[in-house]
Amino acid sequence: MRPLLRFPIVRFMRRRQLLFPLVLVAIAGAVLFQGTLEYDAAPPPNPRAPVPGTVPAEPARTVVRADLEKTPLTYFADYWAQLAERAEVHLTSVGAAGAPxxxxxxxxxxxxxxPAAAVLAAERRASLVGGAAADGARExxxxxxxxxxxxxxLALFEVTxxxxxxxxxxxxxxxxxxxxVGAVTLTAAGEPAVTPGYFVAVKPENDGLPDxxxxxxxxxxxxxxxxxVNLDGALxxxxHATPSGPRVTSSTSMLRMIEGFQVDEVCRGLEVADLDDAVRERFVIERGVLIEYVDPAAFHPEPSLRGGDILLEWGExxxxxxxxxxxxYDAGAPGELVRYRVLRNRRRIAGGTVLPDTECRPVSQGPVRFVSSGMALEWVDAAGGDAPGALGWVVAAVRVGGPAARAGVAEGDRLVSLEGAATDAEDDRAALEAASERTxxxxxxxxxxxxxxxxxxxxxxxPAPDAGNEGER
Incomplete structure (x- = not known):
């Protein structure tokens, strides 16, 4: 201690009684500095190494959410994926192309x-040229x-x-x-898909019902x-796609459409209405109905009945x-000649007309069937053709695997000539009907x-019809 007293600073600290506290501070600082050096030199700790004497750490658990968690803002993409999976049980595919x-x-x-258009096209093809068909079952x-x-x-199908x-x-x-809201559907691969969005409003129809x-x-x-669907998966x-663009139809309107789909509508070439008693008295008749409308396309070359005629007798x-x-009318068969009697301009006129088919097409002027060749031709006027040169005799149907199909004939082809003879007039029907019998x-x-x-x-x-049906199914 005496040698240190030779230094003036030590003597000053001693007189002020600050020497002992200073020594303690120096010792504490040295200890802390040494600890810092040892920590930097030590290797990093292994978090997986067990600590003796401590309880093992609990393994990490996977966070399990509810099956349909209504937190779209927190788990947006995952939420809609769950909604699509929930809706998958209510979706299916129809047809070879897998339409949703x-x-x-x-x-x-x-x-x-x-799919409906494909069914009807196959049905018409079978009725014209034979081959595979569903015998009118439209399956x-x-x-x-x-x-x-x-x-x-849209089309409505019954599940068989x-x-x-x-x-x-x-x-x-x-x-x-x-x-x-979300729009759920099936992809071409049969997987559920969803397009999220928001509901805005319902546009009412004129009668006030939702549309x-x-x-x-x-x-x-x-x-x-x-x-x-909404967040609960309710419809x-x-x-649905329409010729004028996509349309979103409400569930209430959808139910009305489904009811309309299930009503079998028959196209009639004539539309009639009952007569008032005052009108009957005026014409001095006790029976009859007013012909309101005559479909000109249902009769060839033109209908003999006219709108405004009073129909008195039909089929005797x-x-x-x-x-x-x-x-x-419905009891008659397409192509049947029906006799009638009408009152026209206060004159009673008798005549006859050929009933059109259930789609209001004239039976007498239907397609020319080349059954043994597996094709059918029909006359298409200028109004019925979309492409240039569509006017003429057009291939309406080709039997799958038939002679015409093997020769490369396709539906929609226009027949320019047959065996070198031009076929550019509707009057060529007789020549085509004769050619349809050729072998x-x-x-x-x-x-x-x-x-x-x-x-x-x-x-x-x-081929025999039964064989064709088996081949299709």
């Missing part, structure tokens, strides 16, 4: 119009066509196989504007058909009411678009 369909009943599905796998509306782009689980329908009018839904979503990303409406029976006339090879000159083709068709005995 919505189960609206245990035995009913709503589908795009394309497509486990589905049977009940009705369709091309303008709406296993029952489906339908959507639960809800009234969109009770949904607040701005609520989340189209107004939604905010990417409708262009939706295929031919999708179900619009609010459907998105007195006409007493519009309902009775419809029954008499020798026929040389056809065809126009397909702006290209010409030549085909040699060798007629053969058509």
């Amino acid at each position: 369909a919505i189960a609206v009943g245990t035995r009913l599905v709503l589908a795009p119009a394309e 497509l796998g486990p589905f049977r066509l009940r009705g369709w509306e091309p303008d709406l782009g 196989g296993e029952e489906l689980m339908p959507f639960t329908l809800t009234d969109p009018r009770v949904l607040p504007s701005g609520s989340y 189209d839904l107004v939604v905010s979503m990417n409708l262009a990303a939706i295929p031919a058909l999708a179900a619009v 609010l409406g459907v998105v 029976e007195d006409v007493t009411s519009a309902e009775q006339f419809r029954q008499l 020798a090879p026929m040389l056809l000159s065809l126009r397909r678009g702006d290209r010409m083709r030549l085909a040699v068709v060798q007629p053969e005995e058509p």
